[in-house]
Amino acid sequence: MSTNPSASPRTAFRRFSVAMGFGSTSKAEVKPESSASAAATPSSIAKYLVDSKAAFLKDAEAAGNEKKWTVVLGNEAGDLDSVASSIAYAWFLSEVEKKPAVPLIQIARDDFVLRAENVYALGLAGIHNPSDELLTTSDIEGKPSFPSSSFFLVDQNRLASQFTGTVIGIIDHHQDEGLYKDTCTVREIVLCGSCSSLVSLALPPQMPAELATLLLTAIVIDTGGFKVGGKATDEDRQGTKLIPLTTLSEPTDVPFAPDALHEVAFIKKLNKDLQHRKSDLSHLGGWDLLRRDYKEYTHSLPWMEGQPTIKVGLATVPVALKVWGKKGKLEKDSVAWMKHRGLTVLGVLTTFTDEKKKKEKDKKGKKDDVKGKGKDKGKGDHKREMAWIILQPEGENAPTIDVPALASRLWAGLEESKELSPQPHKKFNLKKNGKLPSNAKGKVYNQGNASATRKVVAPLVKTILEGAPAASPPSAETEPQKEAATAKL
Structure with a gap:
């Protein structure tokens, strides 16, 4: 693990409390098999994504905005962990830190079809048209300028060669390559099952229900439903903090003890649904x-x-x-x-x-x-x-x-x-x-x-x-x- 102790998210963000009112949105009755009416309701997260994308692309049409935006960048695999982590941390920078930030998903607009589990999880979070609501590489191709020279990396710790700028922060669960120690104000690199676990620890004690849901889906799929003897670490098991905030859990879903998460009924179902969608690739060449x-x-x-x-x-x-x-x-x-x-x-x-x-x-x-x-x-x-x-x-x-x-x-x-x-x-x-x-x-x-x-x-x-x-x-x-x-x- 390599961190900047003075800026570790776990320490720096403890100042946020439940009293701040983040995530005051009441739980929607959205189950892993959500109803048509629920699917038609946009979430607060979806609105943030649409608004930030539009503002970012507007600024991309003119030079001189490169210092305005922070781009939160997951890795180019575009898996659920990268998608959830980048959305969540960009929301945090924008809505909590009040710094213009946008998540960039490193796939083409038409590539969402390649990952049915992503589309499903995003839908649970009220993001029903990801190709329109999320900023993708298709949206920035051919732009006269890229309105950002500031990057926050999640689910990776090396900036890809096609981007030029300063890495101001990293939250990642891969092997530390030892880069950007002099420019990062947040540098949390911990080997664990899911980067979304580390991001969830960096966010306020409460957050929008849809965001908690999205982060939890990524943690669940990466750890096989918190499988005993699997990839889940103590950092992943602290995902218990997300459960009461999500749109998925019910009062009967007990216990929430970190070492018994794999036994929670809705987590079992969620893992089964996600893994099924992830494994069905019969339509791909x-x-x-x-x-x-x-x-x-x-x-x-x-x-x-x-x-x-x-x-x-x-x-x-x-x-x-x-x-x-x-x-x-x-x-x-x-x-x-x-x-x-x-x-x-x-x-x-x-x-x-x-x-x-x-x-x-x-x-x-x-x-x-x-x-x-x-x-x-x-x-x-x-x-x-x-x-x-x-x-x-x-x-x-x-x-x-x-x-x-x-x-x-x-x-x-x-x-x-x-x-x-x-x-x-x-x-x-x-x-x-x-x-x-x-x-x-x-x-x-x-x-x-x-x-x-x-x-x-x-x-x-x-x-x-x-x-x-x-x-x-x-x-x-x-x-x-x-x-x-x-x-x-």
Whole structure:
């Protein structure tokens, strides 16, 4: 954890009290399956979003406003945690601190369809037309100026290269990259399940019911409903403060004890509804799956001739490769996405449940029930895969990359990682498939440690690519076992 103690949100915002009257809006009778009449009622948060977006875009038409606005920026994956965190903290800056602020959602206006769980959660918070009510990248494209040089980062702690300005604050739950310590007045970086948990701790003791609802949905989906033994930490369990404020809870929803949140009836239902919407991706093809939960990084290669700087993309895909990537589709969609984004490296990180193993465990569980044992029932078999492609980027100003050397270094670094425990994927030999461009390299792994997420992969890749020159890195082209596992994205 890295913080600025004098400006920690948990300390700085304790001065707010219930007496201030924030969140005086009475609870709407909105349940996870909200009625049509409730869905037609705009929330106070929706009004704030519409008004701030309109004012921001008006100022974007004229120069000289760059010091007026603070843009609250979640990461480019556009997941519910980033959306909720950016909306909540922008509201706080505007309505409590009285500083003009607006949340910028880093997706295109038409991309809300990629995340049904986001649309559902926003609807519970009275935000029923997110593509119109929220500021997106589509809204700022082609503007003569960007009316802000001040950024507050949530759910990330590095400002993307396309933005220029000063980072004045950070609330994040990823690994601390140690940046902006001299410019941040708030710097709260804590490893926990959900950034929305940290944001909720930074807000007043009371807040609008719709905002509490939105933050809670993000915490619930990120922690699997506060699953015991899961991602939830003490910071996440302090989400109990949100429950009485939301539009979802009822007096019968007890207990609210932090260690018993997973047993609360409406949290169980909310988690089930959110996870169902998140997992139903049957309408999406490979291109959409890659861009649905995507993050991009810039890394320098000090060990390569010319010390080039490259772009690396990591796409988290909650569907097994065999479902959408067979017969060369993995390579085709991935290369198309890489060219679109100007990437040198793309990592596709899948996460899914092996339904065959799940059924086997369920069947075994039923048998064990007869014997008084039911340990394996319903657990399923969570799996992860990693597919990697390295490609010489195109374009007049694109750096020249030694693709074989970069591939050897990346493969060696990944395979040495005990945190990932990768094993060659037997069903995706990309070299054998012959579907990649001749100058590309690729490899696919089954990830032995299924609990290691992109939060583990991203810093590992940074270390591999930016570290000191590797001592005689093994070549994927000369080691028979590794060659057999070459699986291009």
